[in-house]
Amino acid sequence: SNKRLTPIEKIQQSEPYRFFLSTVYGILDTYNQINAISLKEILSPEHGQLVRSAQFNYMFDIEFLREQYPPEFRLKPLLIVHGDSRHDNHTIKAQCSPYPQIEVCAARLDIPYGTHHTKMMFLLYETGLRIVIHTANLIQQDWKQKSQGIWISPICPKTNDNTNESKTNFKKDLIEYIERYRAKQLQFWQKTINEHDFSSINVHLISSTPGRHTGGDMNKFGHLKLRQTLKTYLGLENEAQYNSAPIIGQFSSIGSLGPNANNWLSKEFLTSLKQLHSSSLDSPELKLIYPTVDNVRTSLEGYMAGGSLPYNVQNAMKQGWLVNYFHKWKADHRQRSRASPHIKTYLRATNDEYKELLWFLVTSANLSKAAWGVLEKNNTQLMIRSYEIGVLFIPKQFSQTTFSVSDSSSSPSFPIPYDLPPVKYQSSDKPWVVDVAYKNQPDSHGNMWDPS
Numbered sequence: 001s002n003k004r005l006t007p008i009e010k011i012q013q014s015e016p017y018r019f020f021l022s023t024v025y026g027i028l029d030t031y032n033q034i035n036a037i038s039l040k041e042i043l044s045p046e047h048g049q050l051v052r053s054a055q056f057n058y059m060f061d062i063e064f065l066r067e068q069y070p071p072e073f074r075l076k077p078l079l080i081v082h083g084d085s086r087h088d089n090h091t092i093k094a095q096c097s098p099y100p101q102i103e104v105c106a107a108r109l110d111i112p113y114g115t116h117h118t119k120m121m122f123l124l125y126e127t128g129l130r131i132v133i134h135t136a137n138l139i140q141q142d143w144k145q146k147s148q149g150i151w152i153s154p155i156c157p158k159t160n161d162n163t164n165e166s167k168t169n170f171k172k173d174l175i176e177y178i179e180r181y182r183a184k185q186l187q188f189w190q191k192t193i194n195e196h197d198f199s200s201i202n203v204h205l206i207s208s209t210p211g212r213h214t215g216g217d218m219n220k221f222g223h224l225k226l227r228q229t230l231k232t233y234l235g236l237e238n239e240a241q242y243n244s245a246p247i248i249g250q251f252s253s254i255g256s257l258g259p260n261a262n263n264w265l266s267k268e269f270l271t272s273l274k275q276l277h278s279s280s281l282d283s284p285e286l287k288l289i290y291p292t293v294d295n296v297r298t299s300l301e302g303y304m305a306g307g308s309l310p311y312n313v314q315n316a317m318k319q320g321w322l323v324n325y326f327h328k329w330k331a332d333h334r335q336r337s338r339a340s341p342h343i344k345t346y347l348r349a350t351n352d353e354y355k356e357l358l359w360f361l362v363t364s365a366n367l368s369k370a371a372w373g374v375l376e377k378n379n380t381q382l383m384i385r386s387y388e389i390g391v392l393f394i395p396k397q398f399s400q401t402t403f404s405v406s407d408s409s410s411s412p413s414f415p416i417p418y419d420l421p422p423v424k425y426q427s428s429d430k431p432w433v434v435d436v437a438y439k440n441q442p443d444s445h446g447n448m449w450d451p452s
């Protein structure tokens with residue numbers, strides 16, 4: 001049907017996963033109705049009377065952000081949480097200075113090269129508290145023609161019994177994440193989270209905070225939190241059949257991963273991704289999805305999309321071995337093959353048919369040690385540079401043994417963002433690198449790319 005769904009209808013229809021892609025300007029409207037939502041719709045007055053909100057992010061255009069709030073909510077208190085990189089601090093403070101109702105909190109970044117990647121909203125309504133965890137910067141271009149991931153919580157009702165935890169420990173994990181900022185302006189939100197009933201939440205929180213995490217803190221963040229959560233909660237019947245089940249990583253940037261797969265990618269990181277209840281020595285296939293130059297050139301934005309895919313040539317040159325893992329960005333079933341990915345997702349399928357999933361993660365974390373952490377000091381500490389946050393979907397929390405991907409099965413199929421199985425790079429395909437020129441083929445707007 002070509003009926004336009006209201007924001008509330010979109011959220012109802014997205015149950016039980018509540019996992020959306022951002023709407024895309026320029027595709028058939030039906031593909032912007034099902035499991036697709038805009039920033040204005042997330043902030044719609046339909047959800048209730050907003051009291052105040054907080055916006056955690058990396059890049060901000062405050063005028064754009066204010067326009068996405070309904071006019072009647074633009075005077076409500078708003079807390080902006082960003083990274084404290086010098087120049088950024090200045091521009092954000094300057095942008096917010098005309099608005100006394102907007103407070104600014106600079107997240108401490110005590111480890112060099114760390115960034116505040118976390119993209120999260122706290123929306124406090126008169127009826128309760130909603131958490132949104134997503135992948136889009138608060139700038140217009142991130143919400144127009146890209147593929148972004150968004151998880152929208154139910155509105156959690158106020159309670160005076162602060163034990164209302166979810167079966168996934170989401171409340172405690174979120175409070176522990178916020179506590180790591182050690183920021184005065186976040187104390188109100190720690191208290192507010194504590195005063196709301198999170199029992200309806202069915203996803204796990206996977207976050208990263210800067211630090212050298214040791215002892216009891218080692219499994220609280222980064223890829224060790226993912227490892228621990230999978231080990232504790234996957235609970236599959238005769239799980240040995242899944243020891244070689246394939247794993248996918250999909251992201252919009254890549255860090256320096258070393259001279260070969262063996263030191264971090266396929267040892268440390270893959271060991272976490274492949275975790276079942278019991279560990280196994282099998283090394284399952286890891287497939288990585290990252291846009292080719294042609295994906296970017298032919299995208300709706302053209303080469304400009306590549307500005308948000310900051311994989312630099314310095315790193316790319318050092319790790320040519322990585323290209324063997326690469327697969328293209330392809331999302332025909334969502335009509336988003338040309339909506340350049342800024343979403344980051346990780347998943348494990350049950351086998352090479354990719355008809356069912358063992359789990360699915362949507363997060364701000366790219367493929368980098370800074371985001372996921374790297375083990376140091378003989379594996380006694382996990383060093384993480386950045387703030388990241390994501391949500392992990394595990395079938396058991398939805399009373400299912402696996403998530404079905406195709407609509408054929410009975411249980412509600414999981415709305416995956418891209419086509420499965422992934423399509424390998426052809427020999428002529430190159431990964432997009434942001435700081436080199438592409439001048440032999442014009443993009444979808446007839447332009448070339450010359451960063452110099």
Ligand SMILES: O=C(O)c1c[nH]c2c(Br)cccc2c1=O
Binds near residue numbers: 135136307308
């Ligand atoms: O986490 C994010 O959202 C991002 C982090 N770093 C970026 C750089 Br550096 C250049 C261009 C875009 C991004 C970006 O989108």
